[in-house]
Amino acid sequence: MPRIGTIRPTRPADIEISDLGKRYGRTGSGIFAMDGVDLSVPAGEFVCVVGASGCGKSTLLRILAGFEPATKGTVTVAGESVSKPDPERGVVFQDYGLFPWLSVSENIAYGPRQARLPRDVVRERTSRFLEAVGLTRFAAKFPHELSGGMQQRVAIARVLANDPSVMLMDEPFGALDALTRSSLQAELSRIHRETGTTVVFVTHSIEEAVFLADRVVVMAGGASHGVPGHIREIVPIDLGTDRDVTSPEFNELKRHISALVHQGVEAAA
Numbered sequence: 001m002p003r004i005g006t007i008r009p010t011r012p013a014d015i016e017i018s019d020l021g022k023r024y025g026r027t028g029s030g031i032f033a034m035d036g037v038d039l040s041v042p043a044g045e046f047v048c049v050v051g052a053s054g055c056g057k058s059t060l061l062r063i064l065a066g067f068e069p070a071t072k073g074t075v076t077v078a079g080e081s082v083s084k085p086d087p088e089r090g091v092v093f094q095d096y097g098l099f100p101w102l103s104v105s106e107n108i109a110y111g112p113r114q115a116r117l118p119r120d121v122v123r124e125r126t127s128r129f130l131e132a133v134g135l136t137r138f139a140a141k142f143p144h145e146l147s148g149g150m151q152q153r154v155a156i157a158r159v160l161a162n163d164p165s166v167m168l169m170d171e172p173f174g175a176l177d178a179l180t181r182s183s184l185q186a187e188l189s190r191i192h193r194e195t196g197t198t199v200v201f202v203t204h205s206i207e208e209a210v211f212l213a214d215r216v217v218v219m220a221g222g223a224s225h226g227v228p229g230h231i232r233e234i235v236p237i238d239l240g241t242d243r244d245v246t247s248p249e250f251n252e253l254k255r256h257i258s259a260l261v262h263q264g265v266e267a268a269a
């Protein structure tokens, strides 16, 4: 992967989530899919959210993104209440979400162009983030000409080109093969160190969470278990930057988090 040192730090934002709850469907019917979620994410932190299927991870992320309203509680990013999507909060999903009719560089330039930034700024940002994800040679290609891993790199570059203060990622590497996945994890970790952007990253992979996160938020419950989704525990990951997935400390954290996830399922069953 090409070395890059040109990523400028963003102005990361802090996130405050207080007594957050979400109930789908009509008021008064059904239980909360998620309830009583309190979480403070300081600016620049990388937080991973794990938990069994249906515990509300994606719901939490969609509310943070402003894609859907909370039923109760508050969410603020950099002190501002979240009520709608904003390029300041970049979102990356599993299914890349690229514009198929635009080339790689046009996909990356899309956000800065929409923001009506001057042409030279758009050009500079596009080439900077193409380089950041190692795709400079593929600038003129179209998404269908790229592998899944490359498409996800474009999706990440496209979000970064908006200079977001927060990145929200929902299983972004879930559809990739193991080798591509681990190389993108290392790349994302480096990009995070260089940009300093606040990241909230949802994953089913406990290993991925322990590799990437400063803290892992373990959620439990969920509507299908008859208990609203909630935070079971927040686990700090004090493993420094160069993480060895084979080290005893790494594996001990994996074991601990895995036990919490399974306890969550059993307690809710």
Ligand SMILES: Nc1ncnc2c1ncn2[C@@H]1O[C@H](COP(=O)(O)OP(=O)(O)OP(=O)(O)O)[C@@H](O)[C@H]1O
Pocket (backbone or CB within 6 Å): 024, 025, 033, 051, 052, 053, 054, 055, 056, 057, 058, 059, 060, 222, 223, 224, 229
């Ligand atoms: N649009 C919706 N309408 C009704 N119920 C929904 C909707 N979206 C999610 N739910 C329900 O809310 C609960 C939490 O869903 P959510 O997708 O947030 O969980 P998750 O932890 O991300 O699950 P997974 O790991 O399977 O993606 C689930 O019971 C789900 O069925």
